[in-house]
Structures are given as C-alpha cells and as structure tokens.
Amino acid sequence: MFGRFAPALYVLGVLITGFGFLMMVPLAISWLTADGAHGAYDEAVLITILSGLLLSFFIGRQQREMRVRESFLLVALIWAILPAFGALPLYLHIDELTWTDAYFEAVSGLTATGATVLSGLDHLPVSINFWRTFMHWVGGLGVVVLAVAILPLLGFGGRGMLKAETPGPMKDSKITPRITETAKGLWVVYVILTAACGISLYSVGMEPWDAMMHAFSVMGLGGFSSKDASVGHFASLDIELVVIFFALLAGINFSTHFLAFSQRSLRAYLADIEAHYFLGILALSILALSIYLWPEAIYPDFPTTLRYVAFHSVSLATSLGFATTDYAQWPLFGQLWILFLGSFVACSGSAGGGIKMMRAVVLYKQVSRELTRAMHPRGLQTVRFGETVIPDHVLHAILGFMFIYVVSIVVMTLLMVATRLDIITAFSAVVACLNNTGPGLNLVGPASTYAVLSDLQTWVCTWAMLLGRLEIFTLLVLLTPGFWRR
Numbered sequence: 271m272f273g274r275f276a277p278a279l280y281v282l283g284v285l286i287t288g289f290g291f292l293m294m295v296p297l298a299i300s301w302l303t304a305d306g307a308h309g310a311y312d313e314a315v316l317i318t319i320l321s322g323l324l325l326s327f328f329i330g331r332q333q334r335e336m337r338v339r340e341s342f343l344l345v346a347l348i349w350a351i352l353p354a355f356g357a358l359p360l361y362l363h364i365d366e367l368t369w370t371d372a373y374f375e376a377v378s379g380l381t382a383t384g385a386t387v388l389s390g391l392d393h394l395p396v397s398i399n400f401w402r403t404f405m406h407w408v409g410g411l412g413v414v415v416l417a418v419a420i421l422p423l424l425g426f427g428g429r430g431m432l433k434a435e436t437p438g439p440m441k442d443s444k445i446t447p448r449i450t451e452t453a454k455g456l457w458v459v460y461v462i463l464t465a466a467c468g469i470s471l472y473s474v475g476m477e478p479w480d481a482m483m484h485a486f487s488v489m490g491l492g493g494f495s496s497k498d499a500s501v502g503h504f505a506s507l508d509i510e511l512v513v514i515f516f517a518l519l520a521g522i523n524f525s526t527h528f529l530a531f532s533q534r535s536l537r538a539y540l541a542d543i544e545a546h547y548f549l550g551i552l553a554l555s556i557l558a559l560s561i562y563l564w565p566e567a568i569y570p571d572f573p574t575t576l577r578y579v580a581f582h583s584v585s586l587a588t589s590l591g592f593a594t595t596d597y598a599q600w601p602l603f604g605q606l607w608i609l610f611l612g613s614f615v616a617c618s619g620s621a622g623g624g625i626k627m628m629r630a631v632v633l634y635k636q637v638s639r640e641l642t643r644a645m646h647p648r649g650l651q652t653v654r655f656g657e658t659v660i661p662d663h664v665l666h667a668i669l670g671f672m673f674i675y676v677v678s679i680v681v682m683t684l685l686m687v688a689t690r691l692d693i694i695t696a697f698s699a700v701v702a703c704l705n706n707t708g709p710g711l712n713l714v715g716p717a718s719t720y721a722v723l724s725d726l727q728t729w730v731c732t733w734a735m736l737l738g739r740l741e742i743f744t745l746l747v748l749l750t751p752g753f754w755r756r
Contacts, residue, residue: 274756276329277336278344282351283326289352290318296359296397296404305395307363314358321355339753346748349736353377356405363398364388370725374732379405381739382621384493384591384708385699385731387721391498396479399496403486409739410490410621411460411524459527464489467516474508488516491621493591493708500716502594507577510594514584521548521588523619543656544617544627551615551627552587556580559604568599579604587611589623591708593716605711609698612707623706623738625675629668631655636665674742678734679704685730691723699723703734 297311336344356376361367367375371387378385379402391399468485472478483496497503501513519527522545529538539545560572560579569575578595585592586608597605614630616622632655639651653660679700686696691713698710699720709716714723720731737745747753 275340275343278340278347280326280329280331281336281344282347283322283324283329285322285348286325286352286355287319287322289355290315290322292404292408293318293355293359293401296401299400300395300397303396305397307359307395307397310359310362311397313362314355317358318355342744342747342753345740346745349377349380349739353380356380356401359398359401363395368725370728371721374720374728375402376405377732377735378708379403379492379494380409381706381735382406382410382490382492382589383623383703383706383735383738384487385703385710385714385720385735386494386708387719387728389498389719389721391496392503394496396496399494400479400483402494403483403490403492403496406490406492406494407464407486408490410492410520411456455528455532456524459524459531460489462531463516463519463527467512470512470516471509474512475506476504476509484513485516487592488513488590489520489621491517491520491588491590491616491623491706493585493589495592500594501581501592510577510581513590513592514581517584517588517590517592518549518552520590520621521584521616523617524621525619526617542617544631547631548615548617548627552583552611555587555607555611556583559583559607563600563604566601583608583611586707586709587615588620589616589705589707591702593709596715596717598711598715598717609701609707609711612705613701623704625672628655629671632660632665632668633672635660636669671742674746675704678737678742682730682734686727689724689727691727699727699731700734703731704738706735706738 293311293315297308297315300306300308300311353373353376356379357369357372360375361369361372364372367388374385375387377383384406388394464485467488468481471484472481476484480496483494484501486492487494493500495501495503501509522539523542526538526542526545530536556576556579560576563569563579564572564575569578578597581592581594582597584590589612597608613624615627616624618626618628620626632653635653635655639653642649642651653665679697682700682704683693683697686700687693691699695710695712695714698712699714702708702710702714714720720728723731
C-alpha cells in the first residue's frame with residue numbers, strides 16, 4: 271500500500287521538514303525575548319525535522335506524477351498530521367495542557383478556526399502566542415497552496431493537489447497559465463495585505479508584537495488573539511475599523527485581489543459578482559441587526575449599537591471570530607443570525623469558512639428555477655452566476671455537498687448532545703467548528719473557551735474543523751472502500 275501512495279508520502283515528508291524549519295521562527299523569537307519557551311521549541315523542531323527527513327528518506331524520491339487519489343490522500347494527511355507537530359511546542363511548554371487539547375489548539379490554528387482551549391493568554395510567552403497566530407497565517411490561504419508553489423522543485427505538478435483542496439464549482443479556473451505561478455501570485459498578495467494590516471494596526475495604537483500577531487489572525491481569518499479579551503482588550507474604535515476593513519478584504523476571493531494588483535485597477539472588484547453579494551448581505555445584516563437590538567437598550571445609543579453589531583457581524587460572517595464584547599447578552603435571534611452568517615457569507619477562494627457565497631447564490635437560483643419549472647414545466651430555464659451558465663453537473667455537485675454539510679451538522683450535534691451537552695452549546699460548537707468560525711454560543715461563547723468540553727466532545731469538534739477546512743468531500747472520500755481499492 272505504501273508503494274501505491276509513495277509520491278504523496280514523500281512530499282508529506284518534505285512538507286513536515288519544511289514545517290519544522292518554520293518552527294524556527296518562534297524559536298528565534300523565544301531566544302530574542304527570553305520568554306522561557308525555547309526548550310519546548312528545541313525539542314519540537316528536532317522531532318519535526320527528523321520525522322520529515324526520515325519519512326522522505328525511507329520512501330525515496332519519486333519520479334512519477336501524483337494521481338488523483340494520491341492528491342486527495344496528501345491533502346488530508348497534511349491537515350491531519352501537521353497539527354500534531356504544531357501542537358508540540360504548546361504541549362511541551364504548558365504543563366496542564368493535555369495532548370487532546372494541544373492537538374485541538376493546533377488544528378484550530380492551522381485550519382484558521384480560532385476556537386481555543388487556552389486562557390491566560392496575556393501571560394503566555396510571546397513566542398507561544400506568535401506560534402498560535404502564525405499557524406493561522408500559514409493555514410489561512412492554505413498549506414496546500416504553499417506546497418503547490420514548491421512541488422515542481424520536487425518533480426511533481428501541483429494541479430491535482432489544488433483541485434483536491436478546493437472542490438468548489440470554480441476549481442478548474444486559473445488566473446495564470448501555470449498553477450505554480452497562480453500559487454506564488456496568491457501568496458505575494460497575501461504577504462502584502464498582511465504587512466499592510468500589521469502596519470495599520472500598529473499605527474492606530476497596537477504594540478508591535480500584538481500588531482503582527484493580530485495581522486496574522488485577521489488575514490488568515492483565524493481569530494486567535496494574544497489577549498483573553500480578544501480585540502476588546504484594546505477598547506479602540508480605530509483598531510476595530512482596521513480589523514473590519516482587512517477582514518472584509520480577507521473574505522473576498524484572493525484571485526480578485528491578485529487581478530486587481532496585477533492590473534493595477536479596481537475593475538476586478540467591480541466584476542466580482544460574488545463580492546457584491548458578500549458586501550451587500552453583510553451591509554443589510556448589520557443595518558437590520560442594529561435596528562433590532564437598539565430597542566433592547568443593551569448599548570447606550572444607536573451609534574454604539576451599530577459599532578458592536580458591525581464588528582461582530584463582519585467577524586463571524588467572514589469566520590474571523592474576534593470579539594470586542596460578550597454578544598451572548600444579545601437576544602438569541604441576534605446570536606444565531608451572526609453564527610448563521612458564518613455558514614455562507616465568505617467568498618470562494620478566500621480565507622473564510624462555510625459553504626461559501628457562490629454555492630449559496632447558486633443554490634438560491636436553483637430553487638428559483640425549480641419554482642418556475644413547477645409553473646412552466648416546458649420552459650427552458652438556466653441557472654446563471656453573472657454571465658456564466660452553471661452546468662447541471664456542477665449543480666448536482668453543490669446539492670450533494672449541501673446534503674453532506676447538513677447531515678454532518680446533524681450527526682455531530684446529536685453526538686455532542688448524547689454526551690449530555692446542552693443543545694445550544696452542542697449545535698453552536700459544531701456549526702462554529704465546521705464553518706471554521708471559532709466561538710460558538712452558551713458554554714463556548716465569546717466570553718468562554720472550549721476547555722469546558724470533555725475529551726470526546728473536543729475530538730468531535732476537531733473532526734468538524736478538519737471537515738470544514740477540507741470542504742467535507744476531500745476528507746470523506748478517504749473513508750470510501752473504492753478509494754483504497756486497486
């Protein structure tokens with residue numbers, strides 16, 4: 271069996287080795303700041319690099335191109351195994367942290383979910399908080415996209431890997447002739463926007479380390495903070511506005527940013543129909559929720575209500591997951607609505623989670639077509655996204671995805687409830703993790719952490735995060751007998 275998947279395992283070994291070298295960044299920070307965590311990084315770096323080198327050495331360099339099955343396996347292994355190494359510095363340094371919680375934290379980091387089991391963040395070593403948010407940044411646009419950029423150097427093409435990670439309706443579109451150039455272009459834009467976000471946060475009052483770490487979280491749409499009170503710690507409207515602006519940018523398809531940068535024009539944004547829906551639904555939700563909450567007198571006046579509603583609507587809809595106040599004080603409808611936004615608002619090709627806006631719009635138009643067919647059965651109706659006619663096989667794929675998405679929520683929620691967890695906590699934890707949003711409601715709300723969950727409940731949420739990051743099919747296909755059949 272190992273021979274069949276040798277190309278995937280060899281590349282996995284190389285990527286684990288590279289991940290170990292990435293871990294040297296927080297190791298250097300630990301030495302620089304003398305925060306006392308360097309011992310944990312010494313061990314973690316050694317274990318990670320040796321593991322990667324041994325795997326790639328014993329498998330041996332492969333000359334043939336990876337097939338589709340191997341691409342799916344490699345993508346799943348990257349997201350399942352890299353967090354095990356990412357968890358090592360946390361597990362080795364934080365005495366009271368169990369392996370289950372350390373792995374959960376690392377999965378949450380690399381999948382850019384932001385659900386945390388840690389408290390006392392203000393007192394953690396700088397390098398530990400840096401590593402948590404740095405995993406967001408690496409995972410935000412995708413470890414796999416980064417791997418695609420270096421695969422040709424190893425003798426492999428990256429097309430199959432990118433398709434395995436992005437099984438959406440537009441997965442065959444390319445923005446440059448070579449997929450490697452596409453990956454490199456996306457990362458260049460990603461780095462530029464991250465630097466701009468960090469500089470902006472610093473200019474409005476954040477300390478340099480905090481600005482850097484929060485920039486990683488914002489552009490990765492993760493949600494880890496170096497403060498227990500998240501962005502609310504800073505009590506700054508200017509900081510909140512910067513976070514909102516860059517979270518909106520991160521929620522838009524990075525291909526659109528790439529085109530805008532390369533063409534030096536804003537026309538790419540005007541031509542992006544999905545971004546119009548994204549911004550329009552967010553604007554309507556913010557206005558409607560502000561009007562709904564204002565009479566509740568939770569906040570002293572309408573501008574203050576608008577401020578907090580806007581921040582949390584954008585934060586949860588994009589799956590960023592930052593908080594500035596405990597929105598558990600809102601009526602349940604308001605809490606559920608912003609949690610629901612995180613299920614579909616982020617654009618495809620963005621760092622956000624959920625089913626993505628494109629799928630949601632296509633599903634809405636498919637329902638409209640079926641209603642029209644009921645009245646005019648002989649009429650010829652097509653589903654369009656902008657000027658593009660969506661073929662039936664894409665519609666069927668989206669419907670299948672939605673079915674599995676809903677079934678996953680139901681099954682995992684029932685599992686959580688079976689462990690004696692209340693329904694609101696169980697449902698919101700599953701939805702928040704599957705959509706890579708981070709905070710849920712009730713026991714796992716913005717004022718709490720996932721540390722309240724048992725080990726079994728934590729593993730259910732861990733599985734949900736991996737399912738959500740890999741858009742369900744990529745992970746589930748490995749569980750089918752046909753995948754392992756020769």
